[in-house]
Amino acid sequence: MEYIYGPVSSWRLGSSLGIDLLSQRHRICTFDCIYCQLGKGKRFASSRKVYVPTHKIIKELEMVSLPQPINYLTLSGRGEPTLAENLGETITAIKAIRKEPVAVLTNASLITNDKVRAELSLADFVSVKLDASSEESFELLNKPAPGIKFAQIRQGIKQFKKEYGGIFGLQIMFIAQNKDNVSELAELAFELNPDEVQINTPLRPCPIKPLSKEEISMIKGYFKGLNVVSVYDRTPKEIEPINAEDTLRRRGKIEIP
Secondary structure, three states: OOOEEEEEEEOOOEEEEEEEOOOOOOOEEOOOOOOOOOOOOOEEOOOOEOOOOHHHHHHHHHHOOOOOOOOEEEEEOOEOHHHEOOHHHHHHHHHHHOOOOEEEEEOOOOOOOHHHHHHHOOOOEEEEEOOOOOHHHHHHHHOOOOOOOHHHHHHHHHHHHHHOOOEEEEEEEOOOOOHHHHHHHHHHHHHHOOOEEEEEOOOOOOOOOOOOHHHHHHHHHHHEOEOEEEOOOOOOOOOOOOOHHHHHHHHOOOOOO
């Protein structure tokens, strides 16, 4: 398989079959986050184009034979999926041949784009990332491509929440560099009012150390009143991927301290 990977055990989505709409050897992203498990960015992008034609994705999906049911078909992979100009077309095509719901994991960098929001709205579950509470922390943590600003992303997420009819998740990656901003991030979460707040810390190998279970438990307390789940709350189930090596290339290995 060139574009399909997994299934994987996702703490956010359960059993998830991954679809990589970028599918390049190197990561293609709008961010170069300091905690990224895929390493430093090789290709930095902020404009959309078709990387993998929709018909190639569908051809592989039609070939997939899974030994057990899955909870979601998830558009993620080696970079930011909204950079794929055929995101909406692909979601529509997937839904025409598969019964499972479709999820998209996005860093929300292009969510100010009307077309991107419309395409994301075709998915059943959209999880957007928001690690920062200011432009300064945004630049430090996420290292965005030129022209991408925190205030625009914040406004774009708010607009998307108004328009979207599916399950809206807000993921926050907590590390030493932003854990002292938890009050401001919780305030943002209450403002956005997602269906689920996903509290994360990097458990896959990367240069940044994860926060402990105790630290994450304290952080969760700031979000009381919202539906909150953390990466430590759910034990990953054993799931046999189609190709273990290819799956690790796109996700990295989970290491729980």
